[in-house]
Amino acid sequence: MDTFFQFGESGDRMRRKIYKCALSLVLMGAMVTIMALGYKNVYEKIPGRIRLKAGVEQILDLNVPVEGVITKNAESPGAVTVSGKQSSNIPSDAIYIDLSGVVTLKADTIENYRMDLKLFGFIPFKQVDIEVIQDMMVTPVGEPIGIYVKTEGLLVIGVGEFDDAGGRKQSPAKYLLKTGDYILKVNDESVSEKEDFMEVIEDSEGEKIALTIRRDDKEFNVNVEPVKNMDGEYKLGIWVRDNAQGVGTMTFVDDLGNFGALGHGISDVDTGTLLTLESGSLYKTEIIAIQKGKNGEPGEMTGMIEYANRNILGEITANTSKGIYGTCNAKIMSDLKQKAMPIGLKQDVKEGKAQILCNVDGEAKYYDVLIKDIYLEHENVNRGMLLKITDPQLLAITGGIIQGMSGAPIIQDGKLIGAVTHVLVQDSTSGYGIFVENMLNHSN
Secondary structure: OHHHHHHHHHHHHHHHHHHHHHHHHHHHHHHHHHHHHHHHHHHHHOOOEEEEEOOOOEEEOOOOOEEEEEEEOOOOOOOEEEEEOOOOOOOOOOEEEEOOOOEEEEEOOOOEEEEEEEEOOOEEEEEEEEEEEOOOEEEEOOOEEEEEEEEEEEEEEEEOOEEEOOOOEEOOOOOOOOOOOEEEEEOOEEOOOHHHHHHHHHOOOOOOEEEEEEEOOEEEEEEEOOEEEOOOOEEOOEEEEEEEEEEEEEEEEOOOOEEEEOOOOOEOOOOOOEOOEEEEEEEOEEEEEEEOOEOOEOOEEEEEEOOOHHHEEEEEEEEEOOEEEEEEOHHHHHHOOOOOEEEOOHHHOOOEEEEEEEEOOOOEEEEEEEEEEEOOOOOOOOOOEEEEEOOHHHHHHHOOOOEOOOOOEEEEOOEEEEEEEEEEOOEEEEEEEEEHHHHHHHHO
8 A cells, every 4th residue: 555655646746747847838839929929020010121202301110129220232422310219320331220219210312221120139130121212292093094905925824625526635735834824926926916826726737836935934935736626626725815904093193194003913814813014005984883892792893995096095014013004195194183292101101090082983082091000011012001991972882992993092191102902802891002102113
């Protein structure tokens, strides 16, 4: 009995020891998780790129336990001055900055700087680019536009099979092409029209065709042999597209007639591939119907576009992930009704009341919205801020943010700060916006 009792006491001690170790591991794991989340939260509060307007004081109120130095990227007479908590105004190669309090920065010349930051002043943390840009005025537009773009080459939107004359499955291009490829040349001849491409295949008589393909950023050549289908027509087993059309909203125009619109790129509806642009035009459009959005079902503006020269409003010269860009003609410039206003950089944006400018009933009007959250370092540049439509009139007409409103300017405190980009599918009253500074960087 004594031996058994001692063994029981030893077992209890062992169990208590295991329990304490397990509890310690859980607590350590929880602390590591909390520290990691805290690190991530601080990291995302500091944008990887900060833009300043030349000659204008910019306030940074990030309130993070981070310190560092600002240095110039190149030899130049330019200098940035810093004032704030324990900051210095030494016009030297390294200027100290403390982001735990409100900091004011000012640079008088167009220049680039680098800010090397340390957490708590000693843990290497993050490198931030500081870009000084020219202050500018732009005119918010908010009008619907018809969009027509021609792709550079032919976009492959699908690769599949078909039955040949004997009923066998054929897929000549199956291991040579894939969705998202661009066909740039056929037999060393540039191709941009789908009909021309189909004609070359039909006239091939089954002989191999040489295709020049661009996949991502690489170009290469492949040889593919067309096969007759059950109708006796030569096919490759691919589907291609050579253009795209749609309706969006123009965001701004500068004093030189350069415009920015949509706040996101034009992507293929089937593949999601950002279209590589050969050419494009803006057209006057009339909104003829609005399907109200509701939770789970995004709404849509339907526009009527007459593709005639007299309705052309401008030329699209770039299709990027941050919007479409180009130049307006005299017609749209003469029809502008809004006044030019200054731009607001991302550090100027505040949670709270704002407005969007859009045309949903025949005239561009300002409607009230609420900026619910701001993401200075979101991995998706099109999601810089979270918006909620609060204007009763706009909610009555559209139910919130709907397709076709992409590009609607966002205004706060008399400054153009961004553009509407997306709607939340499960909440039609809410969506995302892009910072206008990201759009301006491309339009210029």
